[in-house]
Amino acid sequence: MRLEKFAIREKLERVPLPVWILGLAVVVAFTIPIVYLVVRALEAGTETWELVFRIRTLKTMGRTLALVVAAPLLSLTIALPLAILTTRTNLPFRKTWSVLTVLPLVLPSYLYAFVLISSFRSDGLLGFLRYDIYGFPGALLCITAVSYPYLLLPMRASLKGMDFSLEEASKSLGHGHLSTFRKVTLPLLRPAIASGSLLIALYALRDFGAISLMGYETFTWIIYSNYQMPFGGRMVAAGLSLILLLVALSLLFMETKTRSKARYHSSSEGSSEPDLIELGRWRWPAFLFCGFIVSAFLIFPMVVLGYWVVRGISAGQSLQMYWGAAFNSLFASGLAALTVVLAAIPIALLTTRFSGKLSKLIEKSTYIGFALPGVVIALALVIVFVGTPLYQTIFVLIFGYMILFLPLAVGSIRTSLLQINPTVEEVSRSLGKSAGETIGSITLPLSKYGILAGGTLVFLVTMKELQATLLLGPLNFETLATSIWHTTSEAFFARAAIAALPLVLLSSVPMMILLIFWHRRGNYERISGSL
Amino acid sequence: MKGIERKRIDISTKGIQPIWTLVTVIVAFLLIASVFLYFDGFSSEDSDSLVLYSGRSRELIENLIEDFEDETGIEVEVKYGSSAEMASLILEEGEDSPSDVFYTKDPAGIGAVQPRLAELPDDIVEKVPEELRSTDNDWVGASARARVVSYNTDAVDEDELPDSLWGFADEEWEGRVSWAPPNGSFQSMVTAMRSLWGEEETEEWLKAIDDNDPIDHYSSNTPQVQDVGAGEVDAAMVNHYYLHRLKEEHGEDFPVANYYPRDGGPGSMMMVSGLGRLNTAENEENADEFIDYLISEEGQEYFTSETFEHPVRQDLDLDTPEEVPDLDEIDYPEVPMEDMDDLEGTQDMLRDLGLIG
Numbered sequence: 001m002r003l004e005k006f007a008i009r010e011k012l013e014r015v016p017l018p019v020w021i022l023g024l025a026v027v028v029a030f031t032i033p034i035v036y037l038v039v040r041a042l043e044a045g046t047e048t049w050e051l052v053f054r055i056r057t058l059k060t061m062g063r064t065l066a067l068v069v070a071a072p073l074l075s076l077t078i079a080l081p082l083a084i085l086t087t088r089t090n091l092p093f094r095k096t097w098s099v100l101t102v103l104p105l106v107l108p109s110y111l112y113a114f115v116l117i118s119s120f121r122s123d124g125l126l127g128f129l130r131y132d133i134y135g136f137p138g139a140l141l142c143i144t145a146v147s148y149p150y151l152l153l154p155m156r157a158s159l160k161g162m163d164f165s166l167e168e169a170s171k172s173l174g175h176g177h178l179s180t181f182r183k184v185t186l187p188l189l190r191p192a193i194a195s196g197s198l199l200i201a202l203y204a205l206r207d208f209g210a211i212s213l214m215g216y217e218t219f220t221w222i223i224y225s226n227y228q229m230p231f232g233g234r235m236v237a238a239g240l241s242l243i244l245l246l247v248a249l250s251l252l253f254m255e256t257k258t259r260s261k262a263r264y265h266s267s268s269e270g271s272s273e274p275d276l277i278e279l280g281r282w283r284w285p286a287f288l289f290c291g292f293i294v295s296a297f298l299i300f301p302m303v304v305l306g307y308w309v310v311r312g313i314s315a316g317q318s319l320q321m322y323w324g325a326a327f328n329s330l331f332a333s334g335l336a337a338l339t340v341v342l343a344a345i346p347i348a349l350l351t352t353r354f355s356g357k358l359s360k361l362i363e364k365s366t367y368i369g370f371a372l373p374g375v376v377i378a379l380a381l382v383i384v385f386v387g388t389p390l391y392q393t394i395f396v397l398i399f400g401y402m403i404l405f406l407p408l409a410v411g412s413i414r415t416s417l418l419q420i421n422p423t424v425e426e427v428s429r430s431l432g433k434s435a436g437e438t439i440g441s442i443t444l445p446l447s448k449y450g451i452l453a454g455g456t457l458v459f460l461v462t463m464k465e466l467q468a469t470l471l472l473g474p475l476n477f478e479t480l481a482t483s484i485w486h487t488t489s490e491a492f493f494a495r496a497a498i499a500a501l502p503l504v505l506l507s508s509v510p511m512m513i514l515l516i517f518w519h520r521r522g523n524y525e526r527i528s529g530s531l
Numbered sequence: 532m533k534g535i536e537r538k539r540i541d542i543s544t545k546g547i548q549p550i551w552t553l554v555t556v557i558v559a560f561l562l563i564a565s566v567f568l569y570f571d572g573f574s575s576e577d578s579d580s581l582v583l584y585s586g587r588s589r590e591l592i593e594n595l596i597e598d599f600e601d602e603t604g605i606e607v608e609v610k611y612g613s614s615a616e617m618a619s620l621i622l623e624e625g626e627d628s629p630s631d632v633f634y635t636k637d638p639a640g641i642g643a644v645q646p647r648l649a650e651l652p653d654d655i656v657e658k659v660p661e662e663l664r665s666t667d668n669d670w671v672g673a674s675a676r677a678r679v680v681s682y683n684t685d686a687v688d689e690d691e692l693p694d695s696l697w698g699f700a701d702e703e704w705e706g707r708v709s710w711a712p713p714n715g716s717f718q719s720m721v722t723a724m725r726s727l728w729g730e731e732e733t734e735e736w737l738k739a740i741d742d743n744d745p746i747d748h749y750s751s752n753t754p755q756v757q758d759v760g761a762g763e764v765d766a767a768m769v770n771h772y773y774l775h776r777l778k779e780e781h782g783e784d785f786p787v788a789n790y791y792p793r794d795g796g797p798g799s800m801m802m803v804s805g806l807g808r809l810n811t812a813e814n815e816e817n818a819d820e821f822i823d824y825l826i827s828e829e830g831q832e833y834f835t836s837e838t839f840e841h842p843v844r845q846d847l848d849l850d851t852p853e854e855v856p857d858l859d860e861i862d863y864p865e866v867p868m869e870d871m872d873d874l875e876g877t878q879d880m881l882r883d884l885g886l887i888g
Contacts, residue, residue: 056885123761134748206885215748225713227614229642231875233888234623302682315781339563342556384621387627473609474584490590491754 018441022346027362030403034370036380037245040238048232052239055057057222061243063136064218068251070140071204072197075148078293079196083155085286089277091168095128097290098156099515102149104297106507108464108481110209113141114488115301117213118308125304134215142210145204151196158192160183164274177277201251205244206373209466210486219244220373224467227375234379237329241376248371305504306499312494320332322483322499329479330464330506332394336401341451344409349439350412352417366410369403374467377403379443381472392474400468405461409454416450417443453517456510463507480506564871580606584621586614586635587804588716589753595833599824605817610760613750614640614715615874621647621809632821634673634804637719640870641670641805649810652819658826663803663843672803673841675827677861678720679789679799682766683773692766695794699766700739707765709746709755712886716752716770716802720878724797726870730880737884747886753777760787767790768798775854777840795862803843841867 079416085091086098119126120133133141166188170180208220219240288339347366350359369377377400385391407463420443428438444451466481475484487496539612557783577815589611594805596607612618614635621628621644633648635641641648656668663672682692693699699708711717712753724733746764749755755767756777771789778785806825824830828849831842835849842849881888 051882051888100597121761121763212750220888228614228619228713229878229882230612230619230622231878233619233878236888335563338559342559382623386624391627392629475610486589489753489754490588491757531782 015256018436019188019346019349023359026343026402026406027365029399030353030365030368030406031401032384033377033380034368036237036383037241037376040235041242044235048235051236052243057243057349058239060217060219060222063216064247066128066136067139067211067216068201068204070150070201071143071147074140074144074195075151075200076197078144078148079151080193081289082152082293083159085290087159088158088274089279089286091279091283091286091290097294100291100298101152102515103508103511104146105149106460106504106511107146107301108209108466108484108503109142109146109203109207110213110466110481110488111500111503111511112145112301113138113210113213114484114493114500115304116141117488117491118493118496119304125307131381136216138214139211139216139218141460142214143200143204144205147200147406150199150203151193154192154196155189158189162188165454167274171275174398198251198254201510202248202370205248206250208375209481210372211487213485219247220375220467223373224375227379237375237379240515241372241379244376245371245530252367252371274432274443301434302504305500308493308497309501312498315494319472322478322502325478325480325483326502326506328467329481329503332397332401332479333459333462334471335394336405337455338464339398340402340406340409340458341413344406344413344442344454345451347406347412348410348417349443352414363410366406370406370407372403372463374400374404374473378468378471394474394477397469397474397477400472401458401462401465404465404468405458408457408461412454412457413447413450420446449517453462453514456513456517460507460510460514462504494501551721555665567664569845575797579604579817580608581632581821582630582649582855583607583609583634583821584617584630585609585611585628586617586637586640587611588753590753591838592634595825595830596631596838598829598833599821602819602829603817605820607821613713615643615718615878618643618874622698626811628811629811629813630809631814632806632808634806636715636804637753637802638672638805638868638871639719639722639873639874639877640715641665641807644807644809645669645872647684647809647811648807649812649815651808651822655819655823655826658842660845662868664868665805665807670805670807671822671826672843673805673806673822673830674834675801675843675858676837676840677791677799677801677863678716678764679769679771679774679791681759681769681787681789683762683764684788686762686765689788689790691745692790693792695792695796696768696798697736697739700743702743704766705741706744706746708740708743708757709749709764709767711739711749711751711755712747712881713750714752717768718874718877718881719802719871720737720797721798721881722799722871722873723802723864723866724881725873726866727797727879733808734880734884737880741884741886756787758787762786766790766851770802771855772839775852786853791856791861793862797866798865799861799863800866801841801858801863821877838880840842 082097082101086094091097098434116133116138117122120129120131121127122130149252162185167180167184187200205218206220207218209225211218212221223237223240223244226233226240229236270464273454320481347362351363380389381396381400382391387394390396424446425438425442428442429435464481466485469477469479469482470485478486480499483499484496484503487493487499543727583596589609596609596617597664599605600607610620610630612620614637615751617633617635618640621633624630628647633641633644638850645667649663650668651671653668656664656671659671662752663675664670680696682689690871693701693704698704721737724736728736746758752767752769752773755764755769756773758764759767760777760781774787774789779786826844828844828847831844831847831849834840835842835852839852839855841855875878878887
C-alpha cells in the first residue's frame with residue numbers, strides 16, 4: 001500500500017511544468033468555438049429559435065440520422081467478410097488484398113462524389129444504366145466507399161490479436177466454424193465493431209463535400225446554408241450547430257465507452273497461429289468479392305480520374321495544372337502536421353503519465369473538434385481573429401486544423417507512450433534524472449514512431465480537408481481539395497480530375513508510411529482511436 | 532511481455548540533453564510562427580494593393596483582374612464566394628473588414644451591405660446610366676446579364692417552350708426543369724418577381740414549380756447548363772452567358788440554346804452585377820481605380836468579348852458578341868432598382884417554403 005502511494009507520487013512529479021502549461025494552453029484554445037457558439041446562441045431572439053426548431057429541421061435531422069445509421073451498416077457488410085477472408089482463411093494473395101482494401105482511405109468523400117456524378121451522367125462511363133445517383137444513394141455510397149477501412153482495420157487487428165485458445169476450446173467442445181464464430185469470435189469482435197462503426201457515424205455526421213455535391217441535405221448543409229445568409233442567418237447557424245454538437249457528443253460519448261474496453265496489448269501471449277479456414281470451392285466467390293470491392297472503391301475511381309484527364313486533354317481544353325494549389329496543400333498540411341504533433345505531445349504525456357481527473361478533462365475537451373463540423377469552427381475563428389493582424393493568415397487556418405484534428409495525433413502518440421514500459425522511465429528517474437530530462441532523452445525518442453504516425457495522419461487528413469479551408473483560408477489560397485470541390489460543383493470534370501490526381505498521388509505516400517508503421521508495430525487496436 | 536524483451540533499454544546520458552529538446556521545440560515554434568506571419572500578415576497594408584471580395588466566380592473574372600494588375604501595377608487579393616456569403620462575411624467582419632471593394636453577381640447581393648458602402652466619386656458614377664446603378668450613388672453596375680431558359684435543342688423545340696415561367700408548372704414539364712434556389716441570380720430574379728407580380732403570386736409560382744419535381748441539387752448555374760447539354764435536364768433557369776462560355780469550351784454542336792420567355796416577364800429580366808467600395812476601405816484610391824477600370828472601355832470590352840455579357844456603357848462603341856442578342860432586341864421588364872435591394876425578403880420567403888436553409 002505504501003509502495004503504491006510512493007509510485008503514484010513519483011508519477012505526479014514526473015510531468016514538468018512546461019508540459020502542463022502547453023497542455024492547458026491547447027485546451028483553452030479549444031474552448032473558443034464552444035464559447036462562441038454559446039454566446040451566439042444566447043444573443044439569438046425567439047425568431048432565431050423558431051427557425052431552428054421547425055419541421056424542416058426535423059426532416060433534416062431525419063435525413064442526417066438515416067445517413068449516420070446506414071453508413072456504418074453498409075460498411076460492416078463490406079468490412080466483416082473482408083476482415084475474415086484476409087485474416088482467417090487461406091485466400092490467395094491475402095497480403096495484397098489486405099493492403100488494397102485499405103487504400104480507399106486516401107480518397108476524400110467528395111472525390112468519390114465526383115467519380116459517381118461524372119460517371120452516372122448520360123455521357124459518363126456508367127451512363128447507360130440511366131440511374132439517378134443524387135440524394136441518399138449517392139451520399140451513402142460516397143461516405144461508405146472511403147470510410148469502410150475504419151471498420152476493416154480494427155476488425156482485422158482484433159481477429160489477428162485475439163486469444164485463439166478460446167476458439168480452440170470451442171472447437172474441441174464440438175462446435176463447427178460457424179457456431180464458434182457466432183459464439184466466440186463475434187463477441188470478441190464487438191469492441192472493434194463498435195468503435196469502428198461509431199467513427200464512421202461521426203464522419204457521416206460531419207461530412208460536407210460529398211453530401212453537398214450529391215444534393216443530400218444534412219445538418220452540415222443547412223448550417224452552411226444559413227451561415228451564408230446575411231440577415232440573422234449566422235445565428236440560426238449557431239443554433240443548429242448546437243443541436244449537431246449534442247448529437248455528435250452523444251456519439252462520442254458512446255465511442256469512448258467502447259474504447260475503454262479495448263485491449264491495449266497487441267498480440268496474444270501464445271505464438272500460436274489460428275486455424276486457417278480452408279475455402280475450397282468457396283475460394284472463387286471469395287476472390288470475386290474481394291476483387292469487386294477493390295474494383296469498385298479503388299480501381300474504378302482511378303479509372304474515372306484517368307478517363308477525364310485523357311478526355312480533357314484530347315478535347316484540347318486548356319488545362320492549367322494546379323501547381324499553386326498543390327503547393328498550398330503540401331505547405332498547409334506539412335505545417336499542420338508539425339504544429340499539431342507539437343501540441344499533441346504535451347497532451348499525450350499528460351494523459352498517460354498523470355491520469356488524474358484534470359488530465360482526463362483535458363483529453364476529453366480536445367475531442368470537441370471532432371464533434372463540430374468545419375463550418376462552425378471556421379465561424380468561431382473568424383469572430384475571434386477578425387481585426388487582428390492574424391486574420392486571414394494561414395495561422396488561423398492551421399489553428400482550425402489543430403482544433404479539428406488534434407485527437408488524431410494525441411491518439412497515435414498515446415499508443416506509443418502506453419507501450420513504453422514504465423520501468424524504463426523509473427530507472428532513469430532513480431538514476432537521478434529529472435522528469436524533463438527523462439521525457440527528453442527517454443520517453444520521446446522511444447515514442448518516435450507514434451509521433452511520426454500521428455504527424456503523417458494529420459498530414460493525410462488535412463490534405464483532404466475541405467470546409468475549414470474554404471472558409472478560413474487566406475485570400476487567393478486554393479488547395480487541391482478546394483479546387484476539386486469548386487470544379488466538380490461547376491461540372492468541369494476534366495479540371496476536377498486534373499486537381500484530383502496530384503491529391504491522390506501525394507496522399508498515397510503518407511498512406512504507405514502509415515500502413516508500414518501499423519504493420520510493423522502491430523498496434524492496430526488503437527487505430528480506431530487514433531483515426 | 533513483449534515490451535521488455537524486444538526493446539533495448541537505453542538510459543545512457545549520451546541521449547539528447549532534455550534542455551536541448553526544449554530549445555528545439557521553442558525554436559521550432561518560433562520558426563513556424565514567423566513563417567505564418569511572413570506568409571500573409573501585413574501585405575495588405577502595402578500601398579499598391581487592393582482587397583476584393585467577389586461574389587462572382589474565379590473562372591469568370593480571373594483574367595480581368597490580371598489585366599487590371601498588369602495595367603496599373605496594383606496587386607489584387609481576392610476572396611471568392613457566393614454574393615450572399617461575401618455579404619454575410621463583410622457584415623460579420625464589421626469595421627475591421629479588410630475588404631476594399633465588393634463585387635457581386637447581382638443587385639441584391641450588394642444591396643445587403645448598403646449601410647457599409649461609401650459614396651463613389653461623381654466622375655465614376657456618371658459614366659453609368661441611371662437605371663443600371665444605385666440610386667444613392669454608392670454602387671454601380673459593371674455588366675448586364677439576362678435571365679433566360681437554357682434548353683436542350685435535341686429534346687425540345689422552341690415552340691414547345693411556354694410563354695412565361697408559369698408554364699413550367701404544367702404537367703408536361705414534370706421532372707424536366709432545373710433551378711437553383713441558393714443561387715444569387717435566382718434570388719435576384721425572385722426579388723424582381725415580387726416587385727412585378729406581388730408577394731402572393733410569387734409564392735404561388737415557387738410552390739407550383741416545386742411541386743412539379745424540379746431538378747434541384749444545384750447551387751449554381753454552370754452545372755445546370757452542362758447537364759442540359761448532357762441531356763440530364765431539358766430546361767434550366769439560368770443567366771444567358773453560361774451557354775456561350777460552354778459553347779466555347781465544348782464546341783459549336785453543344786446542343787443548347789437560350790430562350791427569352793415571350794411574355795417579357797422576370798424570366799428574361801436584366802440584372803447588373805454590383806460594384807462598390809466599402810466605407811472601411813484602407814485602399815480608397817486603388818478601390819476607385821478598380822471600379823473605374825471595370826466601367827472603362829477596357830473593362831467593358833472584357834465583358835463583351837470574354838464573358839459574353841452586355842456592357843453597361845451605352846456611349847462606347849462596343850460590339851455585343853454576335854451570339855448574344857442586343858439589349859434592344861430583348862423584351863425585358865422594368866424593375867425599379869430600389870425594389871431590387873430586398874434580398875432579406877426573398878430569402879425569408881424561400882426559407883419559409885423550405886427551398887433554402
